[in-house]
Amino acid sequence: MSERTIVTEYLARVEGEGGMRVRIDGDRVADVQLQIYEPPRFFEAFLRGRRFTEAPDITARICGICPVAYQMSSVAAMERICGVEVGGQLRALRRLLYCGEWIESHALHVFMLHAPDFLGYESAIELAQHDAALVARALELKKTGNRVMTVVGGREVHPINVRVGGWYRTPTKRELRELRDPLQRALEESLAAVRLTAGFDFPDYDRDYELVALREPGEYPIDAGRIVSSEGIDIDVSEYEQWFEEEHVPWSNALHSHVIGRGSYLCGPLARFALSFDRLSPVAREAAAEAGLTAAERNPFRSIVVRCVELVEACHEALRLIDAYEEPDAPAVEVEPRAGVGHGCTEAPRGILWHRYAIDGDGTILEAKIVPPTSQNQRAIEEDLRGVVERSLQVPDDRLALLCEQTIRNYDPCISCATHFLKLEVERS
Amino acid sequence: MKVIGVGNRWRRDDAVGLEVAARVRAAAPDGVEVLEREGEPVALLDAFDGADAVVLVDAVSSGAPPGTLHRLDAVASALPGELFRRSTHHLGVPEAVELGRALGRLPSAVVVIGVEGGSWDAGEALSPPVAAAVGAAVDAVLEEVARCTSTR
Numbered sequence: 068m069s070e071r072t073i074v075t076e077y078l079a080r081v082e083g084e085g086g087m088r089v090r091i092d093g094d095r096v097a098d099v100q101l102q103i104y105e106p107p108r109f110f111e112a113f114l115r116g117r118r119f120t121e122a123p124d125i126t127a128r129i130c131g132i133c134p135v136a137y138q139m140s141s142v143a144a145m146e147r148i149c150g151v152e153v154g155g156q157l158r159a160l161r162r163l164l165y166c167g168e169w170i171e172s173h174a175l176h177v178f179m180l181h182a183p184d185f186l187g188y189e190s191a192i193e194l195a196q197h198d199a200a201l202v203a204r205a206l207e208l209k210k211t212g213n214r215v216m217t218v219v220g221g222r223e224v225h226p227i228n229v230r231v232g233g234w235y236r237t238p239t240k241r242e243l244r245e246l247r248d249p250l251q252r253a254l255e256e257s258l259a260a261v262r263l264t265a266g267f268d269f270p271d272y273d274r275d276y277e278l279v280a281l282r283e284p285g286e287y288p289i290d291a292g293r294i295v296s297s298e299g300i301d302i303d304v305s306e307y308e309q310w311f312e313e314e315h316v317p318w319s320n321a322l323h324s325h326v327i328g329r330g331s332y333l334c335g336p337l338a339r340f341a342l343s344f345d346r347l348s349p350v351a352r353e354a355a356a357e358a359g360l361t362a363a364e365r366n367p368f369r370s371i372v373v374r375c376v377e378l379v380e381a382c383h384e385a386l387r388l389i390d391a392y393e394e395p396d397a398p399a400v401e402v403e404p405r406a407g408v409g410h411g412c413t414e415a416p417r418g419i420l421w422h423r424y425a426i427d428g429d430g431t432i433l434e435a436k437i438v439p440p441t442s443q444n445q446r447a448i449e450e451d452l453r454g455v456v457e458r459s460l461q462v463p464d465d466r467l468a469l470l471c472e473q474t475i476r477n478y479d480p481c482i483s484c485a486t487h488f489l490k491l492e493v494e495r496s
Numbered sequence: 497m498k499v500i501g502v503g504n505r506w507r508r509d510d511a512v513g514l515e516v517a518a519r520v521r522a523a524a525p526d527g528v529e530v531l532e533r534e535g536e537p538v539a540l541l542d543a544f545d546g547a548d549a550v551v552l553v554d555a556v557s558s559g560a561p562p563g564t565l566h567r568l569d570a571v572a573s574a575l576p577g578e579l580f581r582r583s584t585h586h587l588g589v590p591e592a593v594e595l596g597r598a599l600g601r602l603p604s605a606v607v608v609i610g611v612e613g614g615s616w617d618a619g620e621a622l623s624p625p626v627a628a629a630v631g632a633a634v635d636a637v638l639e640e641v642a643r644c645t646s647t648r
Contacts, residue, residue: 109506109618109619110618128505128506129506131504131534131535131536132536175536175538179537179538190591191591191595192591192594192595192598195595195598195599196598199598199599199600202595202598202599203599206538206541206599209538210538210542213538213539223539
């Protein structure tokens with residue numbers, strides 16, 4: 068077989084930009100490289116010397132799609148350092164805000180970025196030209212997520228109400244009640260999305276991943292929990308660096324993560340779903356069962372269905388939180404800085420987002436480390452690409468390139484968190 | 497009538513649309529709403545709602561010298577996607593316009609003032625040639641505003 072090189076100049080429909088290269092030698096995949104740049108490194112430097120209270124607003128700027136995740140991991144870390152616990156309705160509101168982000172992020176990815184792959188359209192625009200009603204409904208769903216973020220966070224993108232210790236302003240019961248009807252419609256729409264995506268044709272591919280996610284008692288993991296894995300890891304977030312390590316690879320600006328002594332792992336919806344299936348609400352669990360999903364699901368292409376189940380969960384959870392809401396006496400608890408090191412980890416829509424900060428007694432940030440989910444998934448993405456290409460060597464280059472892109476999109480990679488430019492190359496020799 | 501500045505404040509020249517919008521806000525006549533957006537297409541579509549005419553300002557990358565101004569009529573024909581590749585999220589201004597067209601949500605006039613960027617690194621300051629072009633870009637936007645408001 069002759070040498071094959073497939074080059075896709077630009078990888079579309081992932082959040083942000085990056086690059087990918089696959090080299091095929093005969094009937095063997097010789098090399099797979101995902102190449103991405105990583106702004107968090109810039110932000111880590113930028114945070115040094117700033118006030119500890121500025122971390123949520125600064126890190127929120129890393130990503131326009133998951134700013135809440137950055138805010139939540141950073142406030143969790145700062146509150147741990149300062150020995151403050153944010154509970155009750157103040158915490159419930161954080162969870163509600165996070166539900167809004169999950170809804171808008173998952174709706175964007177499922178319908179605008181990933182569904183066109185399964186429906187045979189080049190883009191969401193082509194999908195809109197053929198099925199405007201479906202796209203209009205998807206946009207409405209996403210908008211409901213944005214509405215939750217506006218009411219709770221004070222702004223649609225980059226919420227401004229979040230602060231270390233709680234909130235600058237908390238919403239009234241009446242403001243939250245106005246979210247009920249749109250969320251109820253969003254819940255119905257999400258259930259329809261599970262049914263729609265469950266009917267897609269999925270490539271026959273699965274792999275025995277080490278799945279990593281947060282897990283906590285009684286709740287589906289969103290804003291808190293211990294870090295657990297399908298291979299038995301069960302640790303406090305402060306122990307992360309004893310189990311996971313980042314390494315530099317020459318072809319990517321984003322560091323690669325792996326489990327020390329083992330290898331790649333997968334975080335995100337599929338991992339959360341498998342490790343906390345028993346924590347899903349009955350409505351989400353029933354929707355999953357109807358879609359044929361179980362906690363044993365390991366086909367990454369089915370992550371689009373899992374994302375829809377999480378849409379159901381996020382809508383249901385948001386409604387539950389709104390119904391139980393009581394206006395808190397104070398929007399925040401007082402936080403006095405104290406010297407120390409602290410960690411925060413929450414479930415961004417695409418997987419665990421881990422932060423570590425060191426601050427001094429005046430509250431000045433001495434050091435910051437941010438590990439976004441997309442860089443944690445990089446190695447698993449590369450291994451999936453290798454696996455998918457190995458099973459599809461007979462596929463012509465242009466279709467193979469599309470299949471590779473679809474494989475990358477299984478992870479909803481947020482390359483604007485993790486990167487800048489993405490180019491896709493498949494090379495055969 | 498709306499003016500929408502698009503950009504990312506943390507990506508050097510990508511922020512030029514936001515900078516221009518802020519300056520336009522101070523100079524625009526009454527009745528013109530000035531918005532700043534990051535380029536996420538659904539948020540842009542929502543920003544189109546309720547406007548019969550929109551002027552968008554965004555950084556572009558065509559290979560021209562940084563600071564060069566471009567004027568594009570997005571209603572007459574699709575925006576050239578390759579010009580806007582530098583947007584932080586791949587789905588950006590051209591996709592928002594095409595989605596709007598497909599869904600019947602495009603205002604009757606959509607003009608894009610593109611400012612050629614040169615530096616896309618993480619960071620806050622515009623590069624000197626782009627910073628120097630901000631004044632001319634503001635004038636170009638105000639000219640479009642005057643044209644749109646006079647023909648109504």
